Amino acid sequence: MAPSWGGSYFLFLCMLLGFSTIAYGGNFSTDFDLLFGDDRVKISDGGQSMSLAMDKYSGSGVATKDQFLFGRFDMKIKLVGGNSAGTVTAFYLSSTGDHHDEVDLEFLGNLTGDPYMLSTNVFANGVGGREVQYYLWFDPTADYHTYSIDWSPTRIILWVDDTPIRVINNKEIIGVPFPTKQPMRLYTTLWNGDAWATRWGQVKIDLSQAPFIARFKNYNGTACVPKKGIADCKGFGASMKRGLDNENKKKLKQVNSKWVVYHYCRDLRRYAHGLPFECRRDNMAHSDNNQ
Numbered sequence: 671m672a673p674s675w676g677g678s679y680f681l682f683l684c685m686l687l688g689f690s691t692i693a694y695g696g697n698f699s700t701d702f703d704l705l706f707g708d709d710r711v712k713i714s715d716g717g718q719s720m721s722l723a724m725d726k727y728s729g730s731g732v733a734t735k736d737q738f739l740f741g742r743f744d745m746k747i748k749l750v751g752g753n754s755a756g757t758v759t760a761f762y763l764s765s766t767g768d769h770h771d772e773v774d775l776e777f778l779g780n781l782t783g784d785p786y787m788l789s790t791n792v793f794a795n796g797v798g799g800r801e802v803q804y805y806l807w808f809d810p811t812a813d814y815h816t817y818s819i820d821w822s823p824t825r826i827i828l829w830v831d832d833t834p835i836r837v838i839n840n841k842e843i844i845g846v847p848f849p850t851k852q853p854m855r856l857y858t859t860l861w862n863g864d865a866w867a868t869r870w871g872q873v874k875i876d877l878s879q880a881p882f883i884a885r886f887k888n889y890n891g892t893a894c895v896p897k898k899g900i901a902d903c904k905g906f907g908a909s910m911k912r913g914l915d916n917e918n919k920k921k922l923k924q925v926n927s928k929w930v931v932y933h934y935c936r937d938l939r940r941y942a943h944g945l946p947f948e949c950r951r952d953n954m955a956h957s958d959n960n961q
């Protein structure tokens with residue numbers, strides 16, 4: 671009888687192809703290292719939950735012990751409530767070094783009652799500047815919601831719950847850098863961004879409200895950990911080339927027509943001397959949606 675691999679599918683693939691993958695529900699105690707903030711990072715429920723705090727001295731953050739090349743990362747997050755203006759809660763992948771790669775979800779806090787902004791960005795080979803920013807269709811401080819980064823060699827898909835909000839297709843073929851060569855760690859951090867996060871510093875953080883607390887749970891990473899080199903993860907990457915089905919393409923379109931606040935491809939003031947290559951109309955046609 672054929673064994674039922676179920677959730678161990680990736681582990682199976684790993685053994686088969688000789689590269690190293692992780693397949694787990696996720697444990698904050700064992701999978702992450704403290705990055706900064708000392709005991710402002712609190713892990714509970716046997717590694718299933720974590721909170722990050724920021725006070726007047728410091729924010730806090732953690733990073734995975736492992737570096738990954740391609741994978742899917744899900745995290746339930748409940749953002750800082752009340753007057754959170756100036757706080758930035760970040761959930762992102764990043765490599766290190768000069769020409770780094772990065773995939774960002776950054777939640778910019780706001781005054782009580784004003785909407786959070788979700789700012790997304792991608793860096794490849796040190797080049798960023800590809801921000802798309804959204805308001806959310808719910809209050810992200812009232813409850814946990816799942817935020818996901820799905821990173822394959824052909825595209826990156828960012829999800830909020832069951833809704834894809836952004837697809838960044840690999841357009842290396844027309845010369846646009848895309849993260850495929852540098853392993854990245856997963857980070858979650860909470861920090862003071864009031865120099866830029868609040869309409870470029872117009873609203874200052876109110877530290878009398880501190881400590882600010884963001885909560886995380888149900889971390890699930892299914893990703894390739896290259897042991898010897900990036901070639902190790904090729905098979906894994908190839909196995910996850912999934913795109914969006916029609917229903918999800920529709921959801922993506924709806925989010926983009928309703929909830930986008932800022933799109934770098936539409937920022938003619940910033941790019942007065944010409945939009946980035948991938949934004950030009952001919953090149954947009956290469957993607958199955960607006961980046």
Ligand SMILES: *[C@@H]1O[C@H](CO)[C@@H](O)[C@H](O)[C@H]1NC(C)=O
Pocket residue numbers: 677694695742890891892
């Ligand atoms: C973790 O993510 C993988 C890949 O997306 C999925 O197959 C698995 O069901 C998830 N596990 C849990 C506990 O959610």
Ligand SMILES: *[C@@H]1O[C@H](CO)[C@@H](O)[C@H](O)[C@H]1NC(C)=O
Pocket residue numbers: 697698699700716717718
């Ligand atoms: C997470 O790791 C910690 C430390 O090794 C361990 O005590 C705990 O039982 C683990 N949690 C689960 C759910 O396996």
Ligand SMILES: *[C@@H]1O[C@H](CO)[C@@H](O)[C@H](O)[C@H]1NC(C)=O
Pocket residue numbers: 778779780781784785786787867868869
């Ligand atoms: C905060 O709320 C104001 C008023 O609704 C809005 O203009 C702004 O985009 C929101 N987000 C940030 C990060 O300031």
